[in-house]
Amino acid sequence: MQIELSHYLLLSATLFAIGVMGVLTRKNLIVIFMSVELMLNAVNLTFVAIARYTLDLAGQVMVFFVLCVAAAEVAVGLAIIIALWRHRGTMNIDSVRLLKW
Amino acid sequence: METILFAALAIVAILSALLVITTPAPIVSALYMVVTLFCLAGFYVLLAAPFVAAIQVIVYAGAILVLVLFVIMLLNLRKIEEKLAITWQVAGIVVATLVLAASFIAIMSNSGTLPSKPDVEHFGKVADVGNLLFTKYLYAFEVVSVLLLLAVVGAVAMIRKPDSGEPNAD
Structure with missing residues (x-):
């Protein structure tokens, strides 16, 4: 059996849905x-798969940029988590409800 | 051969991704995340993207996950009381299933129009990716480097202890 583009897209959709489930x-x-990282990775897989099947290297370049943004997001996000831990002493999402209606 | 590799990697990737979101202890989640990321690197090798596979292992599995593990250990996180109401859990699973179903329907209904795999030698060489990165996408490349600098400065500014007047306070 030949591996088609749709197989990669289905796998990527599955990983994305798992990420959505984790967030929710x-x-x-x-x-x-x-889980957010998982969703980013699922999208990266789509980019690389489409790049391979349409022979367009721009997809791989885009993955590079997504990775850079993910690295920046992780640095800032973990800083927020540490600051939250210092202020509230918890890692539970329900303790951050200042802006919640 | 490619089919077997794809099937094995896909099974391991999906199982470890499910374990990431179901294990109660965050540190175990992070370690399963490493497995998922390595499987994705394997897919990138199958898809003739050695450069992406290398940065996936170096940046994601090597740097980002180490940072996450470092924070988990620094804060001494244990498993917390996960008492999300069962209705919200069911709602989350339903939404995720809807996302999955919608994308499956979209992919399957268009699978006839998707391109089949072209056979070419020398696709995805690192030199070609670098060439593209430093010519056509040079502007975006520079913007991303500024973004990374901003992220580092922002992270340091946020972690800094509040109300320490002198720089040598602690």
């Missing part, structure tokens, strides 16, 4: 954070 069902901030 967990309360630990770090795990929510990693």
Whole structure:
């Protein structure tokens, strides 16, 4: 059986949905954070797969930029988590409800 | 051969991704995340993207996950009380299933129009990616470097202890 582009897209959609489920069902901030990373990675897989099947290297370059933004996001996000830990002493998402209606 | 590799990597990637979001202890989640990221690097090798595979392992598995593990250990995180109401858990699973179903329907209904794999030698050489990065996408490349600098400065500014008047306070 030949591996088609649709197989890669289906796999990527599955990983993305797992990430969505993690964001929506967990309360630990770090795990929510990693679920967001999972979604970013699913999109990266789509980029690379389409780059291979359409022979366009721009997809791989785009993955490079997504990775850079992800690295910046992780640095700032973990800084926020540490600051939150210092102020509230918890990692539960329910303790951050200042702006919640 | 490629099919077997794809199937094995896909099974491991999906299982470890599920374990990432279901394990109660965050540190175990982070370690399963490493497995998922390595599987994705394997897919990138299969898709003739050695450069992306290398930066996936170096940046994601090497730097980002180490940072996450460092924070988990620094804060001495144990598993917390996860008492999300069961209705919200069900709602989350339903939304994720809807996302999955929508993308599956979209992909399957268009699978006839997707391009099949072209056979070419020398696609995805690192030199070609670098060439593109430093010519056509040079502007975006520079902007991203500024973004990374801003992120580092922002992270340091946020972590700094509040109300320490002198720089040598602690």
